[in-house]
Amino acid sequence: MSWLEETMVGFDTETTGVSTDHDRIVTAAVITRTGGDVSTRTWLIDPGVEIPASATAVHGITTEQARAEGKQPADALEEIASVLASALTAGFPVVAFNAQFDxxxxxxxxxRHGLASLASRIPGGVVAPVVDPLVLDRHLDRYRKGKRKLIDLCTIYAVPVVADDLHAADADVLATLELVQALGAAHPAMRESHLTDLHTQQIEAHRAWATSFSAFLKSKGVTDDLPRTAWPVAVAETRSEPAELGADSLF
Structure with a gap:
C-alpha cells in the first residue's frame, strides 16, 4: 500500500507577515485524514502584536478580532506542536505547502515563548517525514513556466477549489492534501517512494533550487532575503550562504 493511502496530517498557518524570524501566527489548522475519515483542529491566536492591514487583507483576521476571540499564543503553540510531534513520532507525514515557511x-x-521546539519533541530530533507539494512540483516539473502558488498548482493538477476560500488555513490544508494525491497520480514513482527516501529527496531538491535561485538573484544585484537552503526547517541560527550543489533527480 502506498503512503498516499494511509494517514496524512496537513498543516498550514496564516500570519502577520512573511518573516519566519519575526512574524507571528494568527490562525493555524491541522487536518488528519485517513481515507475518507477527516478530523480538523483550528486555532485563532492573539499574536500579541498588531496585525498589519496587508495581512488582514489576505486572511481576514483583524487585530481586534484576534484580541477578542484568540487563544493566548503560548497555549495555542503548545497544542499545535504537540499534535504535530505526535503525528511525526507515529510516522505520519506532515503535509504542508511551502513547508519551510510554516x-x-x-x-x-x-x-519566542520559551516552549520546547518541535524538533526536540520528536525522537531523534528530526522534523520528518514532511511532504511539500511545492518542493515536489518545482523539482518534478522544473522547466514549466508560470507561478507556483497553491491556487496555480491546484489549477494545473485539476484540484477543485474555490479561490475565495483559500488563505483560510483549513481550506488551504484541504487543498494541499488533495494536491498531494494529484501529484502522486501524475508522478507514479512518487507513490512508490518510501516516506523516508521522499523526505531526503526533498531536502536535496530544495537545496538545489535555493542554490540556483540565489545565484540568479545575486546576478540581478539582489543580496537580501535570499532563499534558505535548509528544509523543512530553516531558523535564523542555521542560516548560511547557499553552497554549490547539483540538481539531483528525485526517485
Missing part, C-alpha cells in the same frame, strides 16, 4: 515560523514562535 515549520520555520512555528519553531521561531515556540522559541
Amino acid at each position: 515549520l520555520s515560523l512555528l519553531e521561531s514562535e515556540l522559541a
Whole structure:
C-alpha cells in the first residue's frame, strides 16, 4: 500500500507577515485524514502584536478580532506542536505547502515563548517525514513556466477549489492534501517512494533550487532575503550562504 493511502496530517498557518524570524501566527489548522475519515483542529491566536492591514487583507483576521476571540499564543503553540510531534513520532507525514515557511515560523514562535521546539519533541530530533507539494512540483516539473502558488498548482493538477476560500488555513490544508494525491497520480514513482527516501529527496531538491535561485538573484544585484537552503526547517541560527550543489533527480 502506498503512503498516499494511509494517514496524512496537513498543516498550514496564516500570519502577520512573511518573516519566519519575526512574524507571528494568527490562525493555524491541522487536518488528519485517513481515507475518507477527516478530523480538523483550528486555532485563532492573539499574536500579541498588531496585525498589519496587508495581512488582514489576505486572511481576514483583524487585530481586534484576534484580541477578542484568540487563544493566548503560548497555549495555542503548545497544542499545535504537540499534535504535530505526535503525528511525526507515529510516522505520519506532515503535509504542508511551502513547508519551510510554516515549520520555520512555528519553531521561531515556540522559541519566542520559551516552549520546547518541535524538533526536540520528536525522537531523534528530526522534523520528518514532511511532504511539500511545492518542493515536489518545482523539482518534478522544473522547466514549466508560470507561478507556483497553491491556487496555480491546484489549477494545473485539476484540484477543485474555490479561490475565495483559500488563505483560510483549513481550506488551504484541504487543498494541499488533495494536491498531494494529484501529484502522486501524475508522478507514479512518487507513490512508490518510501516516506523516508521522499523526505531526503526533498531536502536535496530544495537545496538545489535555493542554490540556483540565489545565484540568479545575486546576478540581478539582489543580496537580501535570499532563499534558505535548509528544509523543512530553516531558523535564523542555521542560516548560511547557499553552497554549490547539483540538481539531483528525485526517485
